Amino acid sequence: MRAIMKSEAIALMVIATCLEERKNKRKRRIWAKTWLQKREKFSHVKLLKELETSCIGDLKNFLRMDNNNYTELLSMVQPLIIKQDTFMRDAISPHERLSATLRFLASGGTFQDLKFLTGISPHSLSNIVIETCNAIRTTLKEYIQIPKNEQQWKSIAKGFETQWNFPNCIGAIDGKHVAIKKPPGTGSYYYNYKKSFSIVLMAVVNSNYEFIAVDVGANGRASDAGMFSKTKFKQKLDEDELAIPNPDAIPFNENMFPFVFIGDDAFPLLENLMKPYSHTNISDEEHVFNYRLSRARRVVENAFGILASRFRVLANKINLDPHKTAVIAMTCCYLHNFLMSKNRRHYLRDSVDIENTQTAELQPAHWRSCSQLPKLQALRGGNSSNTAKDVRSMYKNYFNGEGAVPWQYEHVTSLTRSIYKRGNSEI
Structure with a gap:
């Protein structure tokens, strides 16, 4: 009888250990990949800054508008898409959100493709694009x-x-x-x-x-x-x-x-x-x-x-x-x-x-x-x-x-x- 109880106890311990490991794995999945956490280093924002000074034509192709129109649009939608930084991480800026959305509309690519350009995860991009599109529609309703x-x-x-x-x-x-x-x-x-x-x-x-x-x-x-x-x-x-x-x-x-x-x-x-x-x-x-x-x-x-x-x-x-x-x-x-x-x-x-x-x-x-x-x-x-x-x-x-x-x-x-x-x- 004691042997059976001991076996059951061991089995329960094994199950508990497995559940804890799965829980830890799930927790780890919540965090972004290492390179995505370095968005500031790999983001397209640096590319846009370079294009703004060296190749205006490519900048317009990227955004489908010139820098003046983009700046005006950004000032209009910014109050609707700005997010607060948290203790855990910095928020994705309105500039990153709007420029990523415009590139998605211009290229017709997938969120998986866009993540390599923006340093933003596909899941976040899917939310950002729709939220930003709604902001654009609101501000341009006239x-x-x-x-x-x-x-x-x-x-x-x-x-x-x-x-x-x-x-x-x-x-x-x-x-x-x-x-x-x-x-x-x-x-x-x-x-x-x-x-x-x-x-x-x-x-x-x-x-x-x-x-x-x-x-x-x-x-x-x-x-x-x-x-x-x-x-x-x-x-x-x-x-x-x-x-x-x-x-x-x-x-x-x-x-x-x-x-x-x-x-x-x-x-x-x-x-x-x-x-x-x-x-x-x-x-x-x-x-x-x-x-x-x-x-x-x-x-x-x-x-x-x-x-x-x-x-x-x-x-x-x-x-x-x-x-x-x-x-x-x-x-x-x-x-x-x-x-x-x-x-x-x-x-x-x-x-x-x-x-x-x-x-x-x-x-x-x-x-x-x-x-x-x-x-x-x-x-x-x-x-x-x-x-x-x-x-x-x-x-x-x-x-x-x-x-x-x-x-x-x-x-x-x-x-x-x-x-x-x-x-x-x-x-």
Whole structure:
């Protein structure tokens, strides 16, 4: 009996020893690796300081903005991301947090890759990036605003009329898929027509390539106008809460034309939303309308192209849950508008399509030759109201009559027709 009790006691001692060793191991795992504890020595901050004095171009490439804009942004977000030092360790500074976040957005790399550049653990980076993105969205919230009154809408319409010869247009709408890793337990909920998983970034853009409304997070499976119908923007449009001006006259025509948004085949035809005519059995007049709409709608295509080429995180598969991915996508849109407001000409340099109206040639932006965000699937079928069809006919007749521009017939060629038949993706 005593032997048994002694054996049991020994067994309990062995078990206790093993548990203590495991506990100690777990405690040791809490602490960072030795080289990560030397962040001050190995961090990218020293590299940024060197680039600031020796290679300004590389500094801008690293941060996707010049040092002045970065300094301004840092001063804005610092109160929201600053942390206190503790007795055990020094806090990661706002400068390290913001610059690491911007590099993540710019490179589209992983947190594992970024740890070697920043000297910050992947777990800490995952928290830092989302926290900093939320801070950026908070401080830059004024940079994406839906117009609040008729005068602001008319100002946007004036831009489309002056720059793109499309009067009473108050915004170009488009949506793109942002690739994500399949979230656990979601089945095919985020599975899109491209046979990948995604969430959808929906946006409205003004004539200057600036976002005026952004909605992100819809599951990629709903790859048609269904996702547009669920956006806050569409709900406000349906409920007449956007303060859109009443129909107004346009140049050389006394008829009252409704103010409209413009979109591609993925969207429904509505009284305030114009889309192209079907490319099947299209007439010359309808083809002219399609060209004029497509010409003005390029602003949103270019805005998305610039966004994905400048912030490469959007061009890669993001290994985060859909909510965090939505935060990242929204942050990129806010940064886009912020940088546009600082130096629009420099920001857009070589990044937008250039049209030569004399030779009928289109020089594509450089982003079109790179991987870009997948388009939404074209809407199949669906009934449009007679009112919506009448509005489109009004614009069609105008573009073929008193509103015609001299170069439009140079573009309406057999080559252009074939491009439209392939889905209007190259114009």
